[in-house]
Amino acid sequence: MAVRTRFAPSPTGYMHIGNLRTAIFEYLVAKKDNGDFILRIEDTDQNRKVDGAIDFIYKTLELCHFKIDEGPNNPGKVGPYIQSERKAIYKEYAEKLVSMGAAYYCFCTEEELDRQRKVAESRRIPFMYNGKCSILTEEEIKEKLDSGIPYVIRQKMPKNGVTIVNDLVYGKIKIDNSILEDQILLKSDGFPTYNFANVVDDHLMGITHVIRGHEYLDQTAKYNLLYQAFGWQEPTYIHVAMVLGEDGNKLSKRNGDASFMDLYNQGYLPEAIVNYLVLLGWSPNSNQEIFSMEELIQAFDPTRISKSNSQYDVKKLNWVNAHYIKNMDDEKYLEYIKPFLTNAYDLSNKTDEWINKLLLTYKSHISYGKEIEYEVKWLFTEELEMDQECKDFMLSDDSIKNTLKIFLDEIKNINNWDSTEINNCINITKEKAQVKGKLLFMPIRIACTHQMHGPELADTLYLVGKEKILKRLEDYNENI
Numbered sequence: 001m002a003v004r005t006r007f008a009p010s011p012t013g014y015m016h017i018g019n020l021r022t023a024i025f026e027y028l029v030a031k032k033d034n035g036d037f038i039l040r041i042e043d044t045d046q047n048r049k050v051d052g053a054i055d056f057i058y059k060t061l062e063l064c065h066f067k068i069d070e071g072p073n074n075p076g077k078v079g080p081y082i083q084s085e086r087k088a089i090y091k092e093y094a095e096k097l098v099s100m101g102a103a104y105y106c107f108c109t110e111e112e113l114d115r116q117r118k119v120a121e122s123r124r125i126p127f128m129y130n131g132k133c134s135i136l137t138e139e140e141i142k143e144k145l146d147s148g149i150p151y152v153i154r155q156k157m158p159k160n161g162v163t164i165v166n167d168l169v170y171g172k173i174k175i176d177n178s179i180l181e182d183q184i185l186l187k188s189d190g191f192p193t194y195n196f197a198n199v200v201d202d203h204l205m206g207i208t209h210v211i212r213g214h215e216y217l218d219q220t221a222k223y224n225l226l227y228q229a230f231g232w233q234e235p236t237y238i239h240v241a242m243v244l245g246e247d248g249n250k251l252s253k254r255n256g257d258a259s260f261m262d263l264y265n266q267g268y269l270p271e272a273i274v275n276y277l278v279l280l281g282w283s284p285n286s287n288q289e290i291f292s293m294e295e296l297i298q299a300f301d302p303t304r305i306s307k308s309n310s311q312y313d314v315k316k317l318n319w320v321n322a323h324y325i326k327n328m329d330d331e332k333y334l335e336y337i338k339p340f341l342t343n344a345y346d347l348s349n350k351t352d353e354w355i356n357k358l359l360l361t362y363k364s365h366i367s368y369g370k371e372i373e374y375e376v377k378w379l380f381t382e383e384l385e386m387d388q389e390c391k392d393f394m395l396s397d398d399s400i401k402n403t404l405k406i407f408l409d410e411i412k413n414i415n416n417w418d419s420t421e422i423n424n425c426i427n428i429t430k431e432k433a434q435v436k437g438k439l440l441f442m443p444i445r446i447a448c449t450h451q452m453h454g455p456e457l458a459d460t461l462y463l464v465g466k467e468k469i470l471k472r473l474e475d476y477n478e479n480i
């Protein structure tokens, strides 16, 4: 059977990186077998729905280069692909279950359920619907339906025995049927619960592999009972542990945890985000860490997904992203990085040559796009303070004064202000002052840039500009 997986987000307007990682796993499982990747929008909880969220899901998948084989915008044969448009289907299947005796109408009011809940609370036992409506007679049901009393449809659970769930990651799990509540399948507003819709949809859409968060694992026994009641084949389950935030807590929008779009807007590259996320909770059969999509499709083996939660680690993400930046071709890099500079600084009196040189000089120094703004701030700051570390260094050796004097004389004579000429001056200074290494580079860097560290020295001095360099070196000579 051809592999079919689905990404089934709820359109709540926020896709945290844990959701995206699930989508990646789903995509890889499908593509590894030349299968189909399906997008299904799970909007049955209408209260959580956010306008525009579907576009945002599309945008994320598109930026990550996940081709959607079937979805709301390119339906296949098993649509609609938005759950709120499938209400009639859920009703039909819920009623089918009722007629087969695997579900029943429940007319209990909220007040009645609250009363039951309170009794459970007072006895300090978890609340479980007591099945009161499961014993209504045909006549009683008909009478209530005819008089228009609101109802829900509940799944009738077996009272004893066990239900087995086989999961590719967690293995075989046995759930005692006695702990399974007669859960609601169809709500009184006609919307299905997730617990019902996922089964009906996964079956009707021909989903072969269900990959989702492990918070659904315990519930899966109930889903299997539904598959069994309908006589349907269960899919292969792949439940995946959580991605926790940097603080070790659950990722949440409220805690300001990174969503894909936040990362994208900060200049993390979608390919790098995907590469980073796939290694959160999955490990390849080798120690390779950087993967192209084709390599991932080849290497991905869902049995190597970890059972334990993983923790989002921005340092590792930065490392992966920096790798992708370094490997971009220069033209593409400039196109990507320039907006971050333009948004932060007034470049109206800068030449394109200067701007491009700046961006390329920092190419191997930044981990994500917006970092360029912080890294080059000193170049746009008129009054640069030297910190104590710099000041201490400048007093640390007797040769420094002489080195800088020589360098100033050399720099003055440059006609054509470029990195090659500046480098020549550095080399001549080396010869004349008879200093090398740290005692050559550090005094020059500190005097000219007021910084202890930075990219390649000659390129950096070029960026500062001749006028400013001369002024800083002269000020130094005067003040010493």
Ligand code: GLU
Pocket: 007, 008, 009, 010, 042, 198, 211, 212, 213
């Ligand atoms: N709509 C569910 C969620 O966003 C999807 C769970 C699933 O993949 O079955 O958590």
